[in-house]
Amino acid sequence: MKILIFVVILFFSFLSCFESPEEQPLNELEHLDIRVITYATRVDIFFRTNHETTNEITVNENTYFREGIDFQIQVENLVPEQEYEYNIKTKISESSPIGAEPITYTGTFFTSEEMPIIISKPEIINISPDSISFSFDTDIITNCIIEYGKNESLGNEIELFITNNLNHIVLIEDLDASSTYFIRIRATSLIPGWGETYSNTFMIETPEYKNIEIFPHPIPNSISPSGVTIEIYTNVIASCQVEYSINEDFNDSKIIDSLPANSTNPTAVLSGLSESQIYFYRILSSTSLPDYIDTISNTFTFTTKEKLPVEIPMIKYSSSTNVSTLMCETNTPSYIRFHYG
Numbered sequence: 001m002k003i004l005i006f007v008v009i010l011f012f013s014f015l016s017c018f019e020s021p022e023e024q025p026l027n028e029l030e031h032l033d034i035r036v037i038t039y040a041t042r043v044d045i046f047f048r049t050n051h052e053t054t055n056e057i058t059v060n061e062n063t064y065f066r067e068g069i070d071f072q073i074q075v076e077n078l079v080p081e082q083e084y085e086y087n088i089k090t091k092i093s094e095s096s097p098i099g100a101e102p103i104t105y106t107g108t109f110f111t112s113e114e115m116p117i118i119i120s121k122p123e124i125i126n127i128s129p130d131s132i133s134f135s136f137d138t139d140i141i142t143n144c145i146i147e148y149g150k151n152e153s154l155g156n157e158i159e160l161f162i163t164n165n166l167n168h169i170v171l172i173e174d175l176d177a178s179s180t181y182f183i184r185i186r187a188t189s190l191i192p193g194w195g196e197t198y199s200n201t202f203m204i205e206t207p208e209y210k211n212i213e214i215f216p217h218p219i220p221n222s223i224s225p226s227g228v229t230i231e232i233y234t235n236v237i238a239s240c241q242v243e244y245s246i247n248e249d250f251n252d253s254k255i256i257d258s259l260p261a262n263s264t265n266p267t268a269v270l271s272g273l274s275e276s277q278i279y280f281y282r283i284l285s286s287t288s289l290p291d292y293i294d295t296i297s298n299t300f301t302f303t304t305k306e307k308l309p310v311e312i313p314m315i316k317y318s319s320s321t322n323v324s325t326l327m328c329e330t331n332t333p334s335y336i337r338f339h340y341g
Helices: 002-016
Strands: 031-038 043-059 062-075 083-092 103-110 123-128 131-137 142-149 156-159 167-172 180-189 202-205 214-218 228-234 239-245 254-256 267-270 278-286 300-303 314-320 323-329
Touching: 031 083, 031 103, 123 202, 131 180, 142 167, 214 278, 214 300, 228 239, 228 278, 239 267, 254 267
Parallel strands: none
Antiparallel strands: 031 043, 043 062, 043 083, 083 103, 123 131, 131 167, 142 156, 142 180, 180 202, 214 228, 228 267, 239 254, 239 278, 278 300, 314 323
């Protein structure tokens, strides 16, 4: 009898293996991790779910949609030292093989205090009549705008290129000579947590343009009835031209411009002049140096010499068979023609 009961129990246990299983309950949907990193004007929200989900995240009246398992939300343009609420609504993605009830998470965060950007005192690199260059440092990577003008209202801007350097070099051009300029640096951080910072306003005065110093003079013994050589000295490397005329107002003047360029001691040969004539001349000089302007020298004069008759003080004669030799000395190099008969 006991054996029969055991066999019956074993039979029904075997049959139960072929029965339909009961429906399994839904897997529970969870937020595995939620992290909030705050800055002065930005918040980064990271979270993870245990299934593929569709999420609706609301922060500061802005709504973002994300799908997946790992999520990151970045919200900018927040107010420093302010409390904000955020809300995450999560539901199973339509492609998920499981079913689960949607879940909602609500939290708050505080934005931090803005940190000021440290701007070093500018160091002057160069000042010319029409430009200013200087450098300055910031303690973090920044986007800088240089404001400048002839009064404290400024009015002009130069935006610097964004680099990873903390040292910044500024060049302001097209300025007026002998003028005072007010300059201010406006720095905006590229890293959240630092606010916009203004430097103190500082002043720089541009110098006047300099004239090239020119010292011309005729080379001694170079003045002849028809020409002269002018030697020129300048205090900087320059290109020079000689303008000359018989009129003091330089009416109908001529210009010699074939002088060696970029020199401090060029010479000019004036030829084809009239004898016994007073000439007026001046030097036109230019240079590529930024502090100097094109300069016209004072007016100078020279007088060409008078043509003198050739003096033949002595004739020497010697002869031999069928040959006669005449020799003479003159007071100037001359072309001599002998007549005989």
